[in-house]
Amino acid sequence: MSNDDEPRAGAVPEEVVQAALRASRDRGVPVADVPLITVAEEAGVSRSTLMRRLGGTRRTLDEAVRARGVDPGGQKPVRERAVEAAGHLISGNGLASATLERVAVAAHCSVHSLYAAFGGRDELLYAVYERYSPILDVETVLAGPRGDLPDTVRAIYRALVDALDREPRVLPAIIADALSRPEDPAVQAMYQRLLPRMLDGVGRWLTDEMAAGRIRDLPLLPLMQQMTGPVFFHFLVRPATERLYKDELPTTEETVEVFMRNFIRAVATSPES
Known part of the structure; x- marks a missing residue:
């Protein structure tokens, strides 16, 4: 037919x-x-x-x-279910908890179907990171029309903050694993994929800013860490500190503004940047 x-x-x-x-x-x-x-x-x-x-x-x-006005429903594709299931496992118990066997149980699929969808655990973990990390949002910021240096830094910071607050809390869990178990094979595999992509995105933008004379010529990796480190630290510990200092903490937008201004003052060639 x-x-x-x-x-x-x-x-x-x-x-x-x-x-x-x-x-x-x-x-x-x-x-x-x-x-x-x-x-x-x-x-x-x-x-x-x-x-x-x-x-x-x-x-x-x-x-x-x-x-007839009725949603037939049905399960999401295996790949989508697996990424969501692994994200919740990582958020609750870290990277080590996201074995293919546990993900298959949580996603209501077979281990064989996970291999078919991802090829292996490393690809699954990378798909989880791509979904719940700020990497896609930051790449979108850098790929689109950009404002001046403060506007771009501010937009990147907002993407980082959104990813740290996003449920399931995959990014904080991955950072915790990287700090506590830097030699773990899963952590190593993640960063082997992640670092080149970061250098190709934020690293290229910073390099262009240095070439244009808007920021000082500094080693790239420390410069990236100087840019993102304070934001990561503040918003990782903020859920704990705001219980003690709720009335004293600035709002999220005010905090982003503080860190943006501090970074610009530290690296810009002109205070007017």
Whole structure:
């Protein structure tokens, strides 16, 4: 059957749609999670007959259900479920807790499907970091139209703060692992992938700023650490300190402004930068 001959959502028999909705309601699961054999039994037909009425694809049933105002639902793809599951494991117990076996259990999939989706644990961990770290947000800041030096530093700081506050708290957990277990293979694998990307993003921007004469010519890695270190330290410990000094702490925006001004004063060639 060609695509033009496939049944459209509205062409799926009403009794089939109603059978799918009843089965979903009776089992307390989304329509997309009801096996087709169950839908067929509910409709009083064989599975092969049901498939003919659907044009050979489940998609037409899901579309017919959606056309009646019901979300067919269904699970997210394995890759997305695995990244979310690993993120929560890392947030709660660190990198070591995110084994493929534990991630598979939490994501309701098999270890084999994780290998198929990622190729191995290192790629899974890197996907988690990319999702929950500031790296994509910072790259977006640097790839788009940029303001002056203070505006760009301020935008990068906001991206860092957002990532540190993001749930699950993957970035703080990864930083804690890097500080406590720097020789851990998972930590090493992460930073082997991360550092070149940081140098290609923030490092290139800082190098361009030095070449343009807006900031002083300084060693790149210490310069990056000088830029990000105070922000990371403050916002990593802020959840603990604000319980003791809640009324004395400046707001997040005020704190970002303080660190931005301090960095500009320290490295800019002109105080007007």
